[in-house]
Amino acid sequence: MDKGMDQNKSLGTQGLVLREATIFERSAAGRKGFGLPPLDVPLKKPSLYKRTHAAELPEVSELDVVRHFTRLSSWNYSIDTGTFPLGSCTMKYNPRINEEIAALPGFANIHPDMPVELCQGALEVVHTLEGLLGEIAGLDEVSAQPAAGAVGEFTGLSLIHAFHAQHNSPRKYVLVPDTAHGTNPASCTLAGYQTITLPSGPKGILDIEPVQAAIQKYGRDIAALMVTNPNTLGLFESNISQISELLHGIGAQVYMDGANMNAIVGMARPGDMGVDVMHFNLHKTFSTPHGGGGPGAGPVAVRSHLAPFLPNPRVRKSSAGYSYEWLPNSIGKVKSGLGNFGVLVRALCYIRHHGRDGVTRIAKNSVLNANYLRAHLSKIFQLAYETPSFHEFVVSDSRQLKSHNVKTLQIAKALIDHGFHPPTIYFPLVVPGAMLMEPTETESLQDLDKLVEAFQDIVHRIESGKETFDNAPTKTVVGRVDEAAAARRPVLSLDDRTL
Amino acid sequence: MDKGMDQNKSLGTQGLVLREATIFERSAAGRKGFGLPPLDVPLKKPSLYKRTHAAELPEVSELDVVRHFTRLSSWNYSIDTGTFPLGSCTMKYNPRINEEIAALPGFANIHPDMPVELCQGALEVVHTLEGLLGEIAGLDEVSAQPAAGAVGEFTGLSLIHAFHAQHNSPRKYVLVPDTAHGTNPASCTLAGYQTITLPSGPKGILDIEPVQAAIQKYGRDIAALMVTNPNTLGLFESNISQISELLHGIGAQVYMDGANMNAIVGMARPGDMGVDVMHFNLHKTFSTPHGGGGPGAGPVAVRSHLAPFLPNPRVRKSSAGYSYEWLPNSIGKVKSGLGNFGVLVRALCYIRHHGRDGVTRIAKNSVLNANYLRAHLSKIFQLAYETPSFHEFVVSDSRQLKSHNVKTLQIAKALIDHGFHPPTIYFPLVVPGAMLMEPTETESLQDLDKLVEAFQDIVHRIESGKETFDNAPTKTVVGRVDEAAAARRPVLSLDDRTL
Amino acid sequence: MPSFPLTPDEERRALEVIGVQTIEDLFSSIPPQVRERAKMDFGEANAGLSEHELRRYFDGIAKHNTQHTSHFLGGGVYDNIIPAIVNQLVLRGEFLTCYTPYQPEISQGTLQAIFEFQTMICRLTGMEVSNASLYDGASATAEAVMMAQRISGKPDAPILMAASTPPEYKTVVNTFLKCNSSPPIEVPWNKEGSLDEEKLKSLIAEHKPSALVVASPNYFGLIEPLDVIRKHLPADCLLIVTMADPSALSLFETPAALGADVVVGEAHQFGTPMLFGGPHVGFFATKKKFLRNLPGRLVGETVDDRGQRAYALTLATREQHIRREKATSNICTNQGLIALRTTIYLSFLGKQGLIQLGEMNYSLFDYLKESLASHGIPLKFKKGLHYREGVFEVPNLSVRFDKLTANGIVPGICLSQKYSGSQREEFENALLVCVHPGHTRAEIDALVEGLSHG
């Protein structure tokens, strides 16, 4: 019994899983699905512009649908399945109470054009959340409208754009460290700015010199610095206050990408570091579920001088209740409605669940867990930077590559067979063969210990020359997927197979 | 790509599944779980009879719990996973709207001692459902109180007991065909009756002669006949009306086990066949989920002469609303409250969903599906009876046993590797090596065709001498489980390991 | 009406394969006169409803049940706070729509969860073995009595039962015993609401019972002195403790430690809503020596053919599908999913949480009791050791009850409705009031206010 499936063996094993073709392949002509209520008025049909061929949706039964998606789900790995140390993504536990609350009919079934007196509760949610996020940011006003981090970036940069325009000081450049997430430069482009990449220093953080040099070179053409803090190496930008001062000195703004707020929430406030505008990723720091790629929410927080440009409308509170205010100098809207309201409800629920001290505890425990993992893994992998790291850290494949020609990709895929989700790989780009690990605060030491053991086992097998994991993963329902083939001859829909 | 996982291969394959020890083995001393609201009155503790050692419940986090049970669930096969032709169990699709309705706060959060004027809705559910079940049974009154089919049986037999007692005619025996479910004789014992087993005839149904013979022999000591219809071979007891008359002739009662009502609901009513009392299995015919072994509900329906003995209290409707009535001659209560109310809500929802014609369609389509499957499988397996069958049918391993010494158990386990739940095996006892197959009406022909192919493949491999499936299943997370060892040295709790 | 998967085309194909003309042909073995009479009339329910209409219909009905704002009902069914994860995890199809785990290779999830449930019940009660669940506390009590009869070897052996056992439990036990033996003999409560020891002694002497059933806490919220009671019992008389409120096990000594042979009860409050009385979940724990007499299903640990730890239903030779009329009970379907809810809830509540829950109940009741006392409404059984509920003598009860209820506060259970004869008289103004973990001080204050006037 000691070799039992629940014993100290690899977490990953194999079990019965069912195959399932696409839902269209379950279809049978004439099979009926969902039943609508009967029509109690006369049936009418249009006579012009009639559709000639019905859209070929599947014709399946309720059980077909349930089985199909139940089976599909069984091929996914998720936080609820196991440890998911995907750096930069803050894959922490998503409390289920949030799902319950967001599904309340009083939240789910509200039309955004409901007259204000009939949606006071919805406005209260938005207003309260914006207030709390402002307190967390140490900034003056917040707009919860942006639908994701990338939209938050664009919104923040647009505010900067509007601010400079108001001051008749159109500018061209945004300074972005080389550790930045890809959305940062892409957002700059979208906001009409050119990106000037700043090299990070030997410690992995931004030194003062390159900023000074850029200021020297581009002067008042610099609109802003856009910095992620802690940065994508998991390192706190210790020079941020000084750098901010430098930028303020030329009338430029400091934008902070707050996607990594999980590391510092309650422990340090962007507003206290000289930041003028930032965005949050509610789907990271405030644990709204990632859902296989969204929805998220990317509220922006600003210092008061940027507030007149915030997206419209603003929600205001007075003794008469909540109401809308339309700012004359607003950049406009960046999304329909007031934002991804359902995500905002979850985030508010999460913050109220934690309270002030609980929110701070998030940062403490996420940094503790990450450093615990780092302490173990830096024994077997090359640590990218010795600098003290926060909620995540980077190691690389350099040892394994040198000694046995095994790459990060192989190590990541091998980890899957051990029953874990791999870390973020090959990002940030500044570290060749990077593995960016973010365990989050909701993992227990037991689970982290198992992750360490899995890595140890992989490294041991590599270094003892036993395995190179070129065929990993082998336990999954599909083996190594040919991504190159997918790109070479893209097939993007069932009908595209034959296009 | 033709060999793809979604192509015409066996439905069953293997995928990554995670190991998981018991929840206790996740425990860490001092870890806190669910948060209760703060106590806003002074904390007090008892001083007498204090517990000396705290109950060793696990100390785990919310994520621990979610992961634990998510992983456990992935080791189960269910209707939502795939085809589940488990005879006698009516494993049909359980509509999810029922779960939604049963969870409404107005149903979930009602205490059974709520004053009647504050629980009119709950009483309406019970009253309405009892009325509809009466109509389906063709009988006069219904009690929804019994918690499962077995309790329904006991209740029905107790009613018979009370009836005979009232007529000063205490009786000793209940006639039970040999095809009966095990609960039938067990319930007889519980109700103070001895079981007289009647052999089924060559066609698999009860002939008139053995009943006449029993009447000859036991006369007015016979309290009742207890018959499942359609019986556990899936055959309609065509002689039921005549047999009922014989029993009524000696003042005995006819009890019908209605667990198989799925076959005839709307097509034939027990009350029209001479049945005096019957029970329904709501968790079968009316599709309330089985939940890995309950909860269910086993309402009894009776002809008016048995109604005075029904369990207390009865729900009555008048112009003033719903109220309780306490019958003076009631057998008492067979369960707390009015029954498994949450199950009753689901069953009512299901019946209202279907409406009258939809309910009848259940029988039609379940019988059609079963006969389709039978037409195919009787080509490769020995059919137990040629008699036209209803919602289920029995084949046996006799051909495979004779030719290759492969038994039903092996065939069942081989089917698992194909991605299907096995049929009920070795039941009913009258057919050696029985496989009792009940596909239900919610399976599509596609899914049934795949099941047929799986059986064909198994039989082909057996008959071509390729395999005997002694080690099946091999794809599951655990292999063949040693049930004999479990019984030899029973370990029934974690602490029992060392007892 | 929901749609069935078979399309008209497929129906034709199926009929062809079978070799009949119409579906009706498949029903030809039903006698024609039975077939003809099968005309149902569902009245307004004849038409099937779409999901949208079902929601409207049931929302309308459910609304009639939500007219109150707070309640103090207990007496065997207890309001509790149910974590969101319990409700959501049990919706996973793999748990919700699987069958009793007859095929262990594809049922390890359910089996391991039941094994955990059994372990938890053992640890809570202090007993050695537990089954996989029974229908509810009342029927578990009946099963315990019948097990005692089996063990005694005398199926109609006399049984003593505390009169202070919840009334429904008594009725259910009576119903189950009725056909085979005489009903249990009631042992009255004494002036303080506890089991009357003198009466107990004389009844033992008179009847030589094979078991005594005691509820602790009893229906009046009192912890019974089980160790003292045990001393009065002959060695071959089983002490069956029934616990409608096992949350008392958070603070109070286990029945096992005090000498119980069987501990049964109702565990719904651990993660399952009140649901107007069910589905709930009975538990059944006893000594390992009685293993083969246990009713219901059991899950045991074993190994698979690869040497891995695995679980399976075991000792089925006690069960009806094997033993038929000689089975230890007729139980087949029981409360699988509710046992799972219990297991999830207790896992999440945890060792510390359970104690906190008990202390909360204890403290809230203490506050309630003191408040009512200071408003001149005393406990009826003042000396007893109460846990979370108790009987209060409320002047002018029916008027005050109605007034409170009309204001949306249901103050408790009027005991006169639960008893007859002299007991009914004893309880004329008696109200059983219970606290639950959702209660706030403000709610209790409002109750006290309402009960002390009018």
Next chain:
Amino acid sequence: MPSFPLTPDEERRALEVIGVQTIEDLFSSIPPQVRERAKMDFGEANAGLSEHELRRYFDGIAKHNTQHTSHFLGGGVYDNIIPAIVNQLVLRGEFLTCYTPYQPEISQGTLQAIFEFQTMICRLTGMEVSNASLYDGASATAEAVMMAQRISGKPDAPILMAASTPPEYKTVVNTFLKCNSSPPIEVPWNKEGSLDEEKLKSLIAEHKPSALVVASPNYFGLIEPLDVIRKHLPADCLLIVTMADPSALSLFETPAALGADVVVGEAHQFGTPMLFGGPHVGFFATKKKFLRNLPGRLVGETVDDRGQRAYALTLATREQHIRREKATSNICTNQGLIALRTTIYLSFLGKQGLIQLGEMNYSLFDYLKESLASHGIPLKFKKGLHYREGVFEVPNLSVRFDKLTANGIVPGICLSQKYSGSQREEFENALLVCVHPGHTRAEIDALVEGLSHG
């Protein structure tokens, strides 16, 4: 406050392994003055709430939003009936709590579902390729315009946009274009509420636009004559059709068949509640030749190393994480779970169900329109081809609106609030009224009654 998994003991062990004394030590690279100023005050939210308290708090808030009994709001957000299975399946942790499917071997569930979503969007719109979702209809429209600019090779090329596009869509497009180019030039609507073809012709001649954006149905519920419009456009001017209401695709010809180059829109009504405006889900479909210019994620079919069909994210070379400042858009997280809801909903609704849904919307609006007309409340744009919503001229609108609203019936959107200047005057008494599949004749009758008096 929810509990964190690390126990005090484990915390100590972790610190030891790391080699620091306290957790605070790990934060030493934060400048001390920043650390010190990090004092937050959440006011009443300082204390964390348990699940029970969260329920009380949010139930209280949510109640303020449920004071109405029926509504006729549309204009881009549409009430619909959501099957129970949609809500329950998306709660499965494997869907809810997974990430963007970067590791295809453990993400086939999400990947295949997106592939199905893409297929459905193609089949609905008639286009060849679809992406994996965008934030919403408005931002999808903005992305379409930006794609047209990329394709034209002139990032600041002039864009025409129908003035009858939903106001929010226009504002969002403006915001996204603002920093890089001039805002789109509006093409006014004619007397019948449709795109003014004469104006269109002259604007084309004047501006040589790289794209025209038309909403169909437009904000007034009118189906635009896309084929006619297409004829006016030069070959290199893309026709972008934006569909806030793609349920119109049930009955009306696909934009693809009428000459559209890009079809974008908002699909939330297919299985996702209104949720006060989000999360919803934008879709984006176009011709395969524009594949490499598409914004957002794409899933493609491929094989695994065992020759099995498999899916993977593909053409990532367009995306920001590879292309950075040269990416086709900055999109990263989008609307995965809402796209999944859409896929589940459309699967269950099915081919026939979609047509039935469209006919229901069409018929309900027809009934509404006729009723209002017979009560003297005419459509503003009488000749146009309406689908499920339309603009009505309601005498004394503000009074009647308030009276109905006070009675729990929200009759629609007052268009004067959505426009400014001369358009606002045009719409002074204009009400945009929309039906949805849950509506009954009785509800419509009550609306008509209320709108025609007072």
